[in-house]
Amino acid sequence: MWRFLWRAAALCTALGVSAQAAEECGFPRAAEFGSLRLAQVTVARAMFTTAGGAPLPGRPYVVQGDLVIQGPSQGGRRCTLWLPLPGAPTDETRGFLRDTQVRPVPAGPLTGRWTAGRPDLFIEIRPGGQVSGQALRFLPSGSANVGEMQGGLTLRGATWVYRSAGCEVTMRPLGPWLLVADDWLQKPDDRRCGGVGVSFSGWYRREP
Template sequence: MKRLDPRTKAGLGAAMALCSAWPSVASAGCGWLDVNGDDVQVAKVAAGKPRVYFVIDRIFKAQCPAAGPICQGKTYLVPGDVVVTGKREGAFVCAGFVNTRGSTTIGWFPAAALAPLPASEREPSDWVGHWSAPEQDIAIKAAAGGMLHVSGDATWGMGDKWRRENGAVHIGQVKGTVRPAGGVVAFTEGDDKTLPYNAGDEDACSIRMVRRGPYLLARDNNKCGGLNVSFTGFYRRK
């Protein structure tokens, strides 16, 4: 079977994808990397083997995740690739990778193959840029006094020809001006101003973001647009 390179292909494809915010999922057990500040780390695939493969989760094979060919996935990374990491299970850590085209792979990965990197993105300038994920865009610009202006657009159904032709694509927007705090950008949209993350009406759009390595991770409250529209995702700077 042909191996899939996540740097040029879109993960494991629809057959193994879950109904989550992530475009493709290598492992059901870690299909989500939580956006909780220091809970998300960044690491680099260390020198050694020319390819290191993601590992299958137990939802697909009861004996996995485990070492050996029976649990070896189809996607791999190479030395120097940078991932974000979350929870750990035995010898494996939940890792996420986005290639330069925006294709995402998240799954169990051998922890011994990763070298931790410092989470050094703490300055306002570290956030500035145009961040993109499938059907999601977030632009962050510097504002006066160390503030950041955040604006984003997201859609659901844009990849469906019928929805595009029949005006059935759902849209959403997010906008706010906020100061980063503790390596996190988080806010709630108010009627005429940006509110703290835990403030505002229960139906207001709230979003929380962290920066790790080359990535921006975001999670919203599913109230930032039409049905199924979300800014929750794993972004890379354009």
């Protein structure tokens, strides 16, 4: 089961999603990236539900042609994450969809420049698995803690991993998105991927 991480609680509250539904279908950990898939909605409207099929408060839904990220099938349903594309609302939407409402599609290429909505948080991946990236955390004093990546990626199953000087960052490209998790999730005070509070973790969009 996907675990409940990062901003999931705040996002689900904003969307009117119950705490139970959020715990059932949270953002995946790095170890779970390999079990994810990209899928496309094939029905006119697919309503998000709990794992048992109960409607979610607010009755969130996706429409035919939408791309979603999904975990393994559980009783004919999959934990599903819809992430916004440029021009769409900025909130994530999550819940369960039936297997019959979607079809799997290819994950797409890894290369490109990926951004997380801020110019100071980006990852660029070039042919041959060479990666560079930057993450900043601005401090009240006006200074900033900096995290950087520069080097090669190693394929580990369906995921790509960057390792340097004890810093480990896991990536999974899924269509227009790149999911990223680093050591900060388990060790928020660890400086190996940058200064305190610096993290590459989250989801990124591919730049045009």
